[in-house]
Amino acid sequence: MPVLPGAEPFRHDGGEIGVLLCHGFTGSPQSLRPWAEYLAERGLTVSVPLLPGHGTRWQDMQLTGWQDWYAEVDRALRELLDRCEKVFVFGLSMGGALSLRLAAKHGDAVSGLVLVNPANKVHDRLAVVLPVAMHFVRSAPGIASDIAKPGSDEVGYDRVPTRAAHSLRKFLQLVDAELPQVTQPLLLLHSPQDHVVPPADSARILARVSSTDVTETLLEQSYHVATLDHDAERIFADSLAFIGRLAGTGEREGAGTGG
Template sequence: MLLCHGFTSDPASMRPWGEHLRDAGINVIAPLLPGHGFTWRELAKSRWQEWYGELDAALDKALALGHPVFAGGLSMGGSLSLRLAEQRGGDLAGLVLVNPAILDDKPHGFLAPALRYVMPTVASIGSDLNKPDVREHTTDRTPVAAYAQLRQLWKVTRPELPRVTVPIRLFVSAEDHIVSSRNSTVIRAGVRSKDIESTVLHRSYHVATLDYDAPLIFEGTVEFINRQLSKSRGVS
């Protein structure tokens, strides 16, 4: 399983998910995307092509293990996983997406490329969690330049959603203050996957992999992987 963290975050948001998969006998690779995990200044210098390139290289490492590979992630991690399925769908056995992002819900988001020169950062978007005692590891500020790069990723990924044909397991929070459920609706309508299953998370906000419904995601992922592997082996 190739797990991808979200925008401004790091693999710590994937760790409980990855540990559950490991305990279920599934190999896990969770790369740190370029620019992430450090200061907002480092993130501001990175480009979406670098983020995707890291995930693309991680897929090669996963394939080298000689087993079917599934990919997925949270938020932007879902965006990048979808892009991977568009470009290398033949190398993937399926996707698991948690509150994936594919479009800009912010009314002034299109101004980001220009605003970055006069307003380099905005407040951190991390830790949208229902659990009061949990914090997500993120940059202390959100660089506008990096957000402009995220919009570019969506711009190239959304039109090519019909290229995605792999099975998809989708988890969407009923209340998400970062990514609206419209994103998942657009993804479902855009892909050509015949096997799509969705679960609504009623007790979690955006960072659902660290929230109350995390066990549903973790157990659902294992069930999804086992079901897809059984199908590929012809086992009912």
């Protein structure tokens, strides 16, 4: 199947500092493209892979599960680690959960994490019946484009494949158990008004990780897809400053001047 316009993976070869960006469930690299381009323009090496089953049509996602999605970001991380001196991992929504597992599994090879509205649990009241329902109901209404900013849209599916949603639920349970293994510096930005992932998910992640260098930022003007919303520039500038502080790159490649 052809990839939806704008949903293509993104890669930019820059300096010795690398950033892997992980998109969300039923979403695509389009939700992270402005962030990726912002970092690339400032000299960083950037990778935004397209997760298997995403960016085409929701039916394709029925054939994939969390093992496929995680394998893709793991592959992309290893590519960056082979090329760069330091690598940071950023994630939106389920991409935040993927990022946390990468941090838990790769340890000090990941220099820091930036998470935007990271998912920790499937909160839909029907989630518990997914193991049975997925055999009878193929899809449910979509969750894309939860954005406050007028005219800003996310390229994602208008349906959620139930089989994939069941896999997501199992994955988030797995990641939750691994959170104490996360020790890296962490910048977590979340929206008080999020119609997909409630603030409770961010609170649980912050309570369970073992990181000691932790910054929590509220995105008061944005909904779930904050990287395409009113607070996007703040996310971009704060993440660049986070890299600059930890990588010691200063103005050359990472600190920026935004706050």
